Amino acid sequence: MRLNYNFAFKNSKLTPWERPAPPNLLISNATLKKKVFYIISQLQLNKDLFYPSLLIIFLTIGLQILNIFPTRSIKKLESDHMQYQIATQKFSTLSASKNRFNQNIQNIDKYFSQATTSYLFAFYLQNSVPKGVQINSYSFNDNGFDINATAYNLDSFSEFITLIIESPVIIKESVSVNQLNRKETGQSSSAAIVPDFEIDIYGKIKKLDMKKREDLYLESKANGLLRKLERFNTLKQKLGS
Numbered sequence: 001m002r003l004n005y006n007f008a009f010k011n012s013k014l015t016p017w018e019r020p021a022p023p024n025l026l027i028s029n030a031t032l033k034k035k036v037f038y039i040i041s042q043l044q045l046n047k048d049l050f051y052p053s054l055l056i057i058f059l060t061i062g063l064q065i066l067n068i069f070p071t072r073s074i075k076k077l078e079s080d081h082m083q084y085q086i087a088t089q090k091f092s093t094l095s096a097s098k099n100r101f102n103q104n105i106q107n108i109d110k111y112f113s114q115a116t117t118s119y120l121f122a123f124y125l126q127n128s129v130p131k132g133v134q135i136n137s138y139s140f141n142d143n144g145f146d147i148n149a150t151a152y153n154l155d156s157f158s159e160f161i162t163l164i165i166e167s168p169v170i171i172k173e174s175v176s177v178n179q180l181n182r183k184e185t186g187q188s189s190s191a192a193i194v195p196d197f198e199i200d201i202y203g204k205i206k207k208l209d210m211k212k213r214e215d216l217y218l219e220s221k222a223n224g225l226l227r228k229l230e231r232f233n234t235l236k237q238k239l240g241s
Contacts, residue, residue: 026038026039101235105235105236108232117225119220119222119225120169120216120217120220121145121169121205122140123220123222124167124168124169124170124220125138125147125164125167127163128160128163128164128166129149129160129163130156130159130160130163131156132151132152132153132155132156133149133151133156133157133159133160134150134151135147135148135149136148136149136150136198140205141205142205143204144174144202144203144204145170145202145203145204145205146200146201146202147164147200147201147202148199148200149198149199149201150196150197150198150199151197151199152196152197154197157180157197157199161175161177164201164203168206168212168216169205169206169208169216170203170204170205171203171204171205171206174202174203174204175201175202175203176201176202176203177201178200178201178202179198179199179200180197180198180199181197181198181199182196182197182198210229210233213229214226214230217229
């Protein structure tokens with residue numbers, strides 16, 4: 001066990017020597033100028049000890065100072081950025097909805113912009129039947145029509161064909177007479193023979209644009225179809241189709 005006791009100085013007036021501590025100007029009453037020079041001298045004497053750590057400290061402080069303005073700007077604009085994100089998301093949703101509407105419009109656009117409707121064909125066919133002509137049957141589709149009719153004289157047939165050709169929903173060059181038959185029937189044994197003509201007519205239907213279709217609806221007083229067409233055009237204009 002070590003004894004912390006010095007026998008050489010027992011009952012002696014001698015005092016043990018102690019190594020004096022180096023003067024520390026930083027905690028002394030020295031002037032500020034001397035303290036600054038003291039710090040500089042210590043840094044120069046101990047470069048390897050102080051310079052790396054001081055460099056890191058100054059770089060850290062410098063980066064923090066440089067980040068003050070960007071950080072404040074980011075915090076200031078954070079609410080605006082959130083509003084922008086919300087607006088962008090809403091815009092994307094609206095854009096997707098608009099694309100779906102446009103796709104649906106394209107799917108039904110053919111019903112408004114392709115061949116004429118059966119109403120217009122029937123309307124102008126009815127206005128093309130002169131006196132002395134009777135429609136027995138007719139068929140109609142997007143590509144064309146086929147009409148079977150009878151008349152008591154050729155003049156009535158000639159007028160009927162002329163009116164058919166001039167119809168605004170029929171392609172004039174496509175109209176052709178496929179068959180013309182003449183039948184002879186008698187009402188009684190004493191009555192004269194009355195000629196009876198039967199004819200088959202075939203032709204193609206026009207593809208009507210929106211403006212022409214609207215004019216024909218006005219002319220034929222198809223108010224219901226006209227309102228549907230106007231609503232469809234209004235919807236296309238709003239969606240920019």
